[in-house]
Amino acid sequence: MTVTTNHPKPITRSEFAEISELLLRRTGIRLTPGKESLVMGRLDKRLRQLGLTSYREYLDLLARPEEPEIHQAIDLLTTNETFFFREPRHFDYLREEVLPAHPPNRPFRLWSAASSSGEEAYTAAMVLAEALPNAPWEVVGTDVSARVVASAQRGLYPIAAAERIPMPLLRRYCRKGREEYTGLMAVAPELRSRVTFVRANLMNNLEGLGRFDVIFLRNVMIYFGPETKIALLERLEAMLQPGGHLIVSLSETLKGVTSRLQLVEPSVYQRPADV
Structure with missing residues (x-):
């Protein structure tokens, strides 16, 4: 019997650094080291939807001129937690x-x-x-x-x-x-x-x-x-x-x-x- 797992795709240090730089350049948000699991948790499903096997392939996609996927990546990586009458x-x-x-x-x-x-x-x-x-x-x-x-x-x-x-x-x-x-x-x-x-x-x-x-x-x-x-x-x-x-x-x-x-x-x- 074969057991399949859905562990998030691993991200290398250089891939994380490039994604962090991309987000910083586009939004001003700085992802510090230690946030690798956050990035994997938010992007893994998207990579699977696109049929990509690594974050390097995803970065190559995002590097294309006028690539609309960049907006999807920003949507997934930005934190959107709020509630009524907060503070x-x-x-x-x-x-x-x-x-x-x-x-x-x-x-x-x-x-x-x-x-x-x-x-x-x-x-x-x-x-x-x-x-x-x-x-x-x-x-x-x-x-x-x-x-x-x-x-x-x-x-x-x-x-x-x-x-x-x-x-x-x-x-x-x-x-x-x-x-x-x-x-x-x-x-x-x-x-x-x-x-x-x-x-x-x-x-x-x-x-x-x-x-x-x-x-x-x-x-x-x-x-x-x-x-x-x-x-x-x-x-x-x-x-x-x-x-x-x-x-x-x-x-x-x-x-x-x-x-x-x-x-x-x-x-x-x-x-x-x-x-």
Whole structure:
């Protein structure tokens, strides 16, 4: 009797280094040594689907000019873990400190700059809908992964995702799925219509998105090296309205990174009003 196994294809040190360099060049994300098992776990199934026997063959494929598989590789290698009302202190700050001080004559714009599957953007939208019921506002979500952007646009989530949403907001802005959507919940159309999702790479110039009053960029810069962080912060600062806020994860800090953004409280930074 022959027993077949599905162990991930082994990756050599040089293959891992080339994949790491490719991801760094394309997204700014740095895969450090020790992440080999992560790469194998995420790419092994794709290699099997393509009928490839090694990561060297996969790298040769990715090296072809204008090869669309590069987008698939980025989708698989980028981390997309998030949930509703993650780090709730940030949404309290948005509601209690930022929104009351916002000029009433200007639409409020918020950017979820690594929106993944959309939970952060929709959470912010719930806060804005409650705080600004009669004022114009907009949420923009961007992510490098086309797959998660498409998922966010649908606004469909496992019913378990509702556990972190306060009950009044859940009742007002979410719908329980029925029939073929049993086990799912959907973001209400009136909220979804105020949130736009776009595939975008933070390494590119994104000034075409316009200026924002608040930018959320949480759990992203931990993957970037110092030079990438500095260049990214310069671009983000230019996209903030004077007096606008950049919010990073509670586990992150800009300490040691050159920037004109000023610390307001842990993980919350502000562009000076006169810059």
